[in-house]
Amino acid sequence: MSGPVAIEVLEVVDGGVEATIQDAGRPNAARLGVPPGGACDPMGLAIANVLVGNACDRPALEVFLGGTALRALVELTLGVGGGDLGLVRGTGERVEPGEAISVTAGDALRFTGGPDARAYLAVPGGFVGERVLGSVSTLVAAGFGGHGGRVLAGGDRLAAPVPALLPEPLPWPTTGGPSRRHEVRILRGPHARPAGGSLEALTGGAWRVASADRMALRLDGPPIDTGTVELPSHGVTFGTIQLPADGRPIVLLADHQTTGGYPVIAVAISADRSVLAQLRPGDDVTFRPVSLADAVAALRALREALAAGERAVREAAAWDDLWRSAQG
Amino acid sequence: MGDSAVLATLDGGDVVALARRAQALARSLDGLRRDDDRWGLAVPGAASVLVPFDPLALDPADAARAVARIGRQPVVDSSPGDRRVHDVPVRYGGESGPDLDAVAAAVGLTPADVVDLHASVAYEVLFLGFQPGFGYLGELPAQLVLPRRETPRPRVPAGSVAIADRFTAIYPLPSPGGWHLIGQTEVALFDAAREEPVLLRAGDSVRFVPLGDR
Numbered sequence A: 001m002s003g004p005v006a007i008e009v010l011e012v013v014d015g016g017v018e019a020t021i022q023d024a025g026r027p028n029a030a031r032l033g034v035p036p037g038g039a040c041d042p043m044g045l046a047i048a049n050v051l052v053g054n055a056c057d058r059p060a061l062e063v064f065l066g067g068t069a070l071r072a073l074v075e076l077t078l079g080v081g082g083g084d085l086g087l088v089r090g091t092g093e094r095v096e097p098g099e100a101i102s103v104t105a106g107d108a109l110r111f112t113g114g115p116d117a118r119a120y121l122a123v124p125g126g127f128v129g130e131r132v133l134g135s136v137s138t139l140v141a142a143g144f145g146g147h148g149g150r151v152l153a154g155g156d157r158l159a160a161p162v163p164a165l166l167p168e169p170l171p172w173p174t175t176g177g178p179s180r181r182h183e184v185r186i187l188r189g190p191h192a193r194p195a196g197g198s199l200e201a202l203t204g205g206a207w208r209v210a211s212a213d214r215m216a217l218r219l220d221g222p223p224i225d226t227g228t229v230e231l232p233s234h235g236v237t238f239g240t241i242q243l244p245a246d247g248r249p250i251v252l253l254a255d256h257q258t259t260g261g262y263p264v265i266a267v268a269i270s271a272d273r274s275v276l277a278q279l280r281p282g283d284d285v286t287f288r289p290v291s292l293a294d295a296v297a298a299l300r301a302l303r304e305a306l307a308a309g310e311r312a313v314r315e316a317a318a319w320d321d322l323w324r325s326a327q328g
Numbered sequence B: 001m002g003d004s005a006v007l008a009t010l011d012g013g014d015v016v017a018l019a020r021r022a023q024a025l026a027r028s029l030d031g032l033r034r035d036d037d038r039w040g041l042a043v044p045g046a047a048s049v050l051v052p053f054d055p056l057a058l059d060p061a062d063a064a065r066a067v068a069r070i071g072r073q074p075v076v077d078s079s080p081g082d083r084r085v086h087d088v089p090v091r092y093g094g095e096s097g098p099d100l101d102a103v104a105a106a107v108g109l110t111p112a113d114v115v116d117l118h119a120s121v122a123y124e125v126l127f128l129g130f131q132p133g134f135g136y137l138g139e140l141p142a143q144l145v146l147p148r149r150e151t152p153r154p155r156v157p158a159g160s161v162a163i164a165d166r167f168t169a170i171y172p173l174p175s176p177g178g179w180h181l182i183g184q185t186e187v188a189l190f191d192a193a194r195e196e197p198v199l200l201r202a203g204d205s206v207r208f209v210p211l212g213d214r
Helices: A042-051 A198-203 A270-277 A292-316 A321-326 B015-035 B060-072 B100-107 B111-119
Strands: A007-014 A018-022 A060-064 A069-072 A076-082 A087-089 A100-103 A108-111 A118-122 A157-160 A183-188 A207-212 A216-220 A240-242 A250-252 A264-268 A284-289 B005-009 B048-052 B085-092 B123-128 B135-138 B153-156 B160-164 B167-170 B175-177 B180-184 B205-210
Touching: A007 A108, A042 A060, A042 A076, A042 A118, A042 A270, A042 A292, A060 A076, A183 A198, A183 A270, A183 A292, A198 A264, A198 A284, A264 A270, A264 A284, A270 A292, A292 B060, B005 B060, B015 B048, B015 B060, B015 B123, B015 B135, B048 B060, B085 B111, B085 B160, B100 B111, B100 B180, B111 B180, B111 B205
Parallel strands: A183 A284, B085 B205
Antiparallel strands: A007 A069, A007 A157, A018 A060, A060 A118, A069 A108, A076 A100, A076 A118, A087 A108, A183 A264, A207 A216, A207 A284, A216 A250, A240 A250, A240 A264, B005 B048, B085 B180, B123 B135, B123 B205, B135 B167, B153 B175, B160 B167, B160 B180
């Protein structure tokens, strides 16, 4: 691969459950049957990136659940975003999401497991990876993108074009407020039975996450009957809630198949994609219907919070002009 | 379809007609998108088009109305400029097509007749979905129409030529699959290393060419 020189910055000591390189994905590839992919928690990706002076969409490491362990190969600043996966440094000191930390060669980092499902680790300049259809995001099911199209394993080395130690990195300004970790706001789907039934069954009680991967969450609970088994294949989105024949809902995430034929009884609001991304197998989740106006307002509030945080970090950070101009 | 996409469904017409109308509607929406960056790239399906948009720039109700308005416009023949023809050599049956004999039995033909019938049609790529590069090809001859397998296979090899309902298709990548596997091809429908990773485009034509003895 021709291009800028890349410097190895991190070594993977243990790949953990699933660690992959993800950026903002391929929003315009669905017509080819290629999922949008990218970070399951777009806010987590954005925060990790902004903390190290990057644009929001640079390739970062997405870590799923606990077990992933890394070692720094050079002096480097890292940004951490997304959920709490129990990240600790070699010293045993915890690193919270929303922090930027500086490490030196040999320093260890380990995700020991926490209440959330996904965390993001960003480096200045973003990680280098295989670019396919305009993005470095990894699609493991198809074996392309990121680090050889696969999950990371012990011995892998991650590179960046401009590793940097940033002076006085500042944390993400916290917005406070109660955590709604396990409640997802939804809109009625195109195939919810109008006379009640499937939507009420979905929102009537808690569901357990039976399994989770980058493609979807599969839920367990009292089966819902839609009365329809299957429809002509149609485009679907992140957050689409489908009802397969067994009546147990499937919630699509970033690597969802681009078309599906199961009835869509609800769609999670865009602002709650991060909530979906943080659900672990075994977690309980409830769904709450909201209005379209509420959904749009929630998304606007999220975008404004991101913009405000970005401004605060960039204005206050005493970074080199050289570094800023290297961002392009 | 949520706060950031409109799902426009079409009805009336056979499998091929509906898919073509969906493609035409998607192309009309591409025109809208050229001058208006509030719209995402529309995704045509079997009988629908999913139209993404930015809900912070475009009111969802206005988006739905705009899509409906474009859907009502008469369809000008806006077929894509360059339809390609793909000749796909296939080794039918045996280990390459583990379901060929079962399909033949189910439809009351000999395996050789199933192969001849399958290979006798120039199929149209109706839309892509399910996997990178997976094209739904139609329409399958009526005598070969069967529902999907009751039990999907956990792993279908890449290059598998398969049939289900009114479609035929080639699996670009290994994956779980519920279609009936009747043959195998070496043609790569998806290759990340190619400049254009996906081989098929909606509107292209596909002919299957039986190889050697069955």
